[in-house]
Amino acid sequence: MNKQCGNSRIAGCSFSVHPMSDHFIQHIMDSLKEVDTSKVWLHTDDVTTTIRGRMEHVFDVTKAILLTVSKSGVHVAFQGTYSIGCPGDSAGDVYMAETSERANEPSIHSIQQPIAAKFSLYPMGGGNYMDTIYQQIDHMKENGVNVSPAHYSTRLDGDTHQIFNGLESVFRETEQSGSSHTVMTVTVSANSPSTKGNEA
């Protein structure tokens, strides 16, 4: 078994969207087609889509796919696992040469979409991980996101841009604080008929 981590700072995300609609296939496939994924390595199968490349493009593409599905008004769940520091293979390394200009931000910038989310941060391999986690939860509050404690995760309520931009800077700062391998899990619900405090 190859237990070696790679050396490049390639980031990645394995994510799935689950639109609660009879037209789920169309929602998923149309969003993957509509969003510009040219700056990331991408593979889609029956369970998930995996993208790998520079951190800004990994967040640009995942935010754009969530917004593209949810702007139709469909109730959609998103689950993503972001990772940096242990790619395990070198497929996609060539995408690290892309420029940092985001391919989707100009077209999604004006889409307003409130979401409810939870995230968990796992800074591995260096530093005091609980201090890092608490610092980063505080960091989310500075971004204007509504932050509430929960078991095993932290709940976030706000606009998609605020939340995803906050998650990106949490991920970047955790990496820069000395964690050699960082994993972050994110679950989102958009357009849910049950809002907080009014659960079905």
Ligand SMILES: Cc1ncc(C[n+]2csc(CCO)c2C)c(N)n1
């Ligand atoms: C982002 C994303 N990528 C892949 C899947 C898995 N998946 C479930 S149904 C379907 C369409 C027909 O095969 C696909 C690709 C997902 N849910 N979300």
